[in-house]
Amino acid sequence: MAKRVFDSAETLDRSKSQQNGPGLSKTNYVDLKPDATTGQTVRTLRVVGPYLEYVDHSSYKRDPNNPKERIKVSFDDAEANKSFSRICNDEDKDNCYWCQKGFAAATKFAWVCLERQADGSSVVKILNKGKMLFDLLFNIEKENKEINLQEPDSGLCENLGGEVAPWFRITADVDKGPGNVKYSVGVFPKQKAITAEEVELLKASYCPTPEEFEQLYAAAPKMRDAPVWYSYGYALDRIYKYRGLKDNAQSTGTPTVTTPPADLEVSVSVDSNDDTNDAPALNTTPARKATGRKAADVTTPAPVTSTNMYVDDDSDTASTTTEDPDEDPGW
Numbered sequence: 001m002a003k004r005v006f007d008s009a010e011t012l013d014r015s016k017s018q019q020n021g022p023g024l025s026k027t028n029y030v031d032l033k034p035d036a037t038t039g040q041t042v043r044t045l046r047v048v049g050p051y052l053e054y055v056d057h058s059s060y061k062r063d064p065n066n067p068k069e070r071i072k073v074s075f076d077d078a079e080a081n082k083s084f085s086r087i088c089n090d091e092d093k094d095n096c097y098w099c100q101k102g103f104a105a106a107t108k109f110a111w112v113c114l115e116r117q118a119d120g121s122s123v124v125k126i127l128n129k130g131k132m133l134f135d136l137l138f139n140i141e142k143e144n145k146e147i148n149l150q151e152p153d154s155g156l157c158e159n160l161g162g163e164v165a166p167w168f169r170i171t172a173d174v175d176k177g178p179g180n181v182k183y184s185v186g187v188f189p190k191q192k193a194i195t196a197e198e199v200e201l202l203k204a205s206y207c208p209t210p211e212e213f214e215q216l217y218a219a220a221p222k223m224r225d226a227p228v229w230y231s232y233g234y235a236l237d238r239i240y241k242y243r244g245l246k247d248n249a250q251s252t253g254t255p256t257v258t259t260p261p262a263d264l265e266v267s268v269s270v271d272s273n274d275d276t277n278d279a280p281a282l283n284t285t286p287a288r289k290a291t292g293r294k295a296a297d298v299t300t301p302a303p304v305t306s307t308n309m310y311v312d313d314d315s316d317t318a319s320t321t322t323e324d325p326d327e328d329p330g331w
């Protein structure tokens with residue numbers, strides 16, 4: 001649509017944004033697959049802003065002969081869409097093609113983050129996993145909240161994506177056979193304010209256009225009062241959006257198909273959702289272990305390592321808590 005533009009920066013931003021496919025085309029996920037040789041992968045991260053919670057369908061359905069089991073099936077549009085999963089229309093499940101067809105669903109989370117590289121630089125990525133991993137992060141915030149109630153001066157971070165927050169390290173280990181992953185999270189003791197450089201890095205990755213900001217604020221009014229960089233990095237709301245069945249021809253009697261614009265042809269789940277795609281663990285339900293927190297140096301926040309057995313997102317989880325031997329890396 002033709003329009004008068006009063007600020008050329010808007011045009012520059014738009015052309016940059018289109019080049020990069022509005023925060024979508026170069027989608028870069030934190031890779032937490034355990035290294036094939038060592039059986040372990042370690043990532044150092046700082047999350048940014050609010051995370052996105054959504055429901056994801058995997059290519060499993062209940063076994064009609066044994067309702068406790070799930071069987072692997074293909075998505076009806078597997079030819080047209082190679083993604084491992086399909087986003088649920090979770091606000092209107094009656095109009096979710098994948099719900100209606102009985103595809104297994106699990107809650108997932110996506111969080112924009114900075115990932116520290118070996119050379120000390122940072123890269124903007126998306127941390128995209130299920131409850132196994134994210135509960136470890138949520139528990140850090142919860143425990144800090146509880147401590148702050150007792151000790152109001154402790155100043156512990158209650159919002160890992162906020163202005164002042166610690167970096168943390170996620171370790172993914174192979175656990176009891178291929179396909180099973182055990183995550184642990186160790187928090188660096190020092191909390192750091194996000195730097196102007198980091199904000200610039202996020203902005204360079206993706207900055208919403210004025211129209212996109214308005215859409216974002218309409219959908220999530222709290223974002224209007226949040227720091228502007230909460231919206232930088234990636235257009236999470238657009239990436240994790242219900243799109244229905246991809247091939248219109250197959251959609252007889254099914255809900256309206258939303259065909260994404262070309263720049264949305266990003267695979268949301270490749271290399272990012274290995275935790276629900278690991279079929280062997282689907283029926284594992286280990287016993288829950290007691291969690292606890294070791295006493296640590298009283299002058300610094302207790303570094304926490306939580307270990308979560310990887311099982312299906314719908315299952316119970318086991319977790320242990322130990323002290324993280326890591327020192328502050330100094331940055």
Ligand SMILES: [Zn+2]
Pocket residue numbers: 057087088089090093096097098099100105
């Ligand atoms: Zn659904």
